[in-house]
Amino acid sequence: MIIIGEKINGTRKAVAQAIRERDAAFIKELAQSQAQAGSHYLDVNAGTSPEREPDDMAWLVETIQEACELPLCLDSANPKALKAGLALVNKTPIINSVSGEQPRIDGVLPLALEHKTGLILLALDDKVGIPATSEGRLEIVHRLVGLAKDGGLAEDQLHVDPLVTAISTGTNNGLITFDAIAKTRQAYPAAHITCGLSNISFGMPLRPLINQTFLGMCIMHGLDSAIVDPNDHQLLGVMLAAEMLVGKDKFCQNFSRAYRSGRIGPKTN
Amino acid sequence: MADLKELVSAVVEMREDEAMALTKKLLADGTPPLAVFDAYQAALEEIGKRFEQQLYFIPELIMSGEMMKAASEIIKPLLADQSGGQGKQRLGKVVIATVEGDIHDIGKNIVAMMMDLGGLEVRDLGVDVPADRIIAEAKDFGADIIGLSGLLTLAFDPMKQVVEKLQAEGLRDKIKVIIGGGQMDEQVCKYVGADAFVTDAVAGVNYCKGWLA
Numbered sequence: 001m002i003i004i005g006e007k008i009n010g011t012r013k014a015v016a017q018a019i020r021e022r023d024a025a026f027i028k029e030l031a032q033s034q035a036q037a038g039s040h041y042l043d044v045n046a047g048t049s050p051e052r053e054p055d056d057m058a059w060l061v062e063t064i065q066e067a068c069e070l071p072l073c074l075d076s077a078n079p080k081a082l083k084a085g086l087a088l089v090n091k092t093p094i095i096n097s098v099s100g101e102q103p104r105i106d107g108v109l110p111l112a113l114e115h116k117t118g119l120i121l122l123a124l125d126d127k128v129g130i131p132a133t134s135e136g137r138l139e140i141v142h143r144l145v146g147l148a149k150d151g152g153l154a155e156d157q158l159h160v161d162p163l164v165t166a167i168s169t170g171t172n173n174g175l176i177t178f179d180a181i182a183k184t185r186q187a188y189p190a191a192h193i194t195c196g197l198s199n200i201s202f203g204m205p206l207r208p209l210i211n212q213t214f215l216g217m218c219i220m221h222g223l224d225s226a227i228v229d230p231n232d233h234q235l236l237g238v239m240l241a242a243e244m245l246v247g248k249d250k251f252c253q254n255f256s257r258a259y260r261s262g263r264i265g266p267k268t269n
Numbered sequence: 270m271a272d273l274k275e276l277v278s279a280v281v282e283m284r285e286d287e288a289m290a291l292t293k294k295l296l297a298d299g300t301p302p303l304a305v306f307d308a309y310q311a312a313l314e315e316i317g318k319r320f321e322q323q324l325y326f327i328p329e330l331i332m333s334g335e336m337m338k339a340a341s342e343i344i345k346p347l348l349a350d351q352s353g354g355q356g357k358q359r360l361g362k363v364v365i366a367t368v369e370g371d372i373h374d375i376g377k378n379i380v381a382m383m384m385d386l387g388g389l390e391v392r393d394l395g396v397d398v399p400a401d402r403i404i405a406e407a408k409d410f411g412a413d414i415i416g417l418s419g420l421l422t423l424a425f426d427p428m429k430q431v432v433e434k435l436q437a438e439g440l441r442d443k444i445k446v447i448i449g450g451g452q453m454d455e456q457v458c459k460y461v462g463a464d465a466f467v468t469d470a471v472a473g474v475n476y477c478k479g480w481l482a
Contacts, residue, residue: 011422011452047422077423129372129396168327169375202375203327 001243002041002159002192002225004073004094005034008060010047019046019056027060028067035068037230038263041094042068044085045075054084061088073120073227079107086115094118094159096227098148100125100140105147113151120159120194121145123180130163134179137162141184145191155190159225164195167210168203174214178221185222194225208234216242224248237264273300273308280312280336281319283329292340302347309337313386317471327379330470334382359390361481364407365416366394368427376450377418379470384416387474389481400430407435407444414445414477417463422452425460432462445480449473 007030010016018026034042042064046056053076061072061084071091076082082095097120098108112119121144123137124130131137141160148158162180165173177200181193195218201210212235215226219242228235236258244255258264276295279288295305316333319325363384367377374396381393392410394403407415415435417428428448435441446463449470458466464480467473 049422049425124372126372126397129374166327166375169331169379205323205326 001219001239001248002194003039003230003239004041004043004194004225004227005037005039005070005230006043006227007034007229007231008042008064009045009075010056011045012047016047019048019060022059024063024066027063031064031067031070034230035070037236038258039070039230041073042070043073043075043096043227045096046081050078050080053078053081057081058084058088061085065090073118077104077108079111082108082111086111086117092117094120096120097122097161098144099123100127100143102126109147109151112148113153116153116157118157118159119148119153120161121148122161123163130165132176134162134176134183137176137180138183138187141180142187145188155188156192158188159192159194160184160188161195162193164197164199164214166202166204167200174200174217178217181218181221181223192225193223194227195223196227208232211235212238215239219243220246233264233267240264273304276305276308277312277315280309280333281315283332283336285332285336288336289339292343296343296347302344305340306344306348309340310386310388313337317383317474320471321469330379330383334386337386360388360478361413362390362392362410363414363416363477364392364394364403364410364412365418366398366403367396367418368403368424368431369397369399370427371419371421371424372396373418373420373450376420376470377416380416380418380449380473383470383474384477387478389474389477400427400434403431404434404438404440408438408440412444413481414447416473416477417446417448417461419448419450420452424450424452425457428461428463436462445477447473447476 008015008027010019031042044060046053046060048056071093072089073094073096074082074085075096095112095117098104099122123140125140145158162177162184164177167173184193197211197215200214201207204210216238240255240258243249244252249255276291279291292305313333316325316329320330365377365381367374381391384391392406394406417431419428432446435444447465448461448463449467451468453466453468465476467476
């Protein structure tokens, strides 16, 4: 399972403030704590206005790299911000994300191809938005995977996001995602499949419970990458248990090690 | 004989079949259609309150909307039959859209539905709508309020554009602007130049009703 730590995101109030005030200590602490919790990548989203975003992205990348060695997941729709980040990264990053929307295909995809980065592909476009069916989403996925592969990216550099819509607005929205994950896994065995889990619980109480259950079920269908809070003990526990149960944890060693090191299970102080 | 209080409670408690049966029975017994309609309005108001108190959630809002819609289909023809068509005066007109660059529509759809049920006349322009079209539709519709929705930070600038264009057209004084979405706060509201920001549907409807009162 590839864990992409989600916490350095300028749409979170505390992070936005740290970016504005250039509070490097705060950002470094977020980077280190996510690295210690077992992240494989750190998502970097400046979340600021288009004029500021390139500078803010550059500052974030430099600041994070001073604190830890993890590769980054550059999270922006703004090609200028992505370029600013790409110019500074020490390790091959993932770009988050390209979709079937024309501005992203024109502005973001070429950067991923040029720098041979990992790439998150979102199953939506500017004609229908998020298709209501798994078939509709797969159509977009096929198109995007085709473009990425033709441009020279390997299948295992791709993280397909079949998208999650809220269960509160459609009783079958969970099933649609499961089906899209399963079909993507079948079509592209080497690709990674990721998704923004917490959309599922929008508008509902007990969101963590819903998110955790959903994560386990997504893993059952082939999910192997997720943008999450790696410090969330319970979520991480579900993730490792589910991976173990679907046969992806040899001799249950990931699970047992995480337990022994206190990364999952009851917190002991 | 069934009474209106029972109907209100059936709707509020989400007893779908019972509410429909009561509606039909009340109408058959000669209860004025407008009174039945008002009972639904009262129920929806209570549901909105429970939503604000986090006793109810989005599925309840959607379900109540569907109950109201089903009831309206029976009640509206009866209202029209009555001489003078006592269809209630609409409170005011709202143009609502997700701004250009954003395609999120859950929040917007719920707000549009709640406004419609709450007695506002709504023109929903959909998602990814350019500022020029929002202004043109608002003029054409005679809107009192423009509601702009967006989930992404990318939505801030397109929202600001709408307000600026409204100003350029000399309409800023006549049309209130409200912005909604998960990222909205006081700062964004100021940046955009909107009259108010909201992060949930019920609050949005309440603001608009307040302006039109």
